Amino acid sequence: MVAFRIAPAVADAFPDTLIALVTATGLRAHEAWPRTAAAVEDLEKQLADGTWQPADETDPRIEAWHTAYRSFGTNPRRIRPSVDALGRRFAKRGTLPRINPAVDSYNAVSVRHGLPAGAFDLAHVTGDIDIRYADGTESFTPLGEPGTVEHPKHGEIVYADSTGVLTRHWNHRDAHRTRVTEDSTHVAFLLETLHAIRDGHLLKAAADELQGLLIPHAEQAEVYYFGPAQPQAAP
DSSP: OOOEEEOHHHHHHSTTOEEEEEEEESOOTTSOOHHHHHHHHHHHHHHHHTSOOOOOTTSHHHHHHHHHHHHTTOOTTTSOOHHHHHHHHHHHHSSOOOOOHHHHHHHHHHHHHTOOEEEEEGGGOOSOEEEEEOOSOOOBOBTTOTTOOBOOOTTOEEEEOSSSEEEETTTTEEBSTTOOOTTOOEEEEEEEESOHHHHHHHHHHHHHHHHHHHGGGSSEEEEEEEBTTBOEEOO
């Protein structure tokens, strides 16, 4: 099983970080996921009738990520945290993207709770995964751009395995290699907060909601947590 770790330097810089790891095995993404479809449609209805809005950069949950991005040299208004970018697109278009049921599930949970979310197909991960500062030598191929190779700048926070970078700018964009498709059967989902004392209850609610969406379509779905106090999760 793949272990997930937060590096000591990142833990020291962001001591109130907490990350929920939701692992799913035996995932069946070729079948209909009615609960996920209903969750997406419910959010779209609430947005349309004005009873709910996605969190924007004035919200403390998003503002915290903007501050974090600036700390490692990324302009968050040009390269936005994933939940910020998703919420902005949703507010503008009125609909959430339909990718596949697994991705749709974490997108709905992310935007509902104002927390960044992502996922990796563990069949394409090599070794363990670390949240760490890039040293500038790593390579990254962005999701949807299999012919592109980028090199994260030194000091940028990334998710990385032993082969390369899996997510740039902490949670801005995932890699093409570990993308989640309808054929993915063993997937790790991540939900994140930089302020566990304030927002830990939101993170737990989001992780429980995502687990609930996954369970009907998986052999097993489990939730783990890691952060500075417990820097590794090894399911």
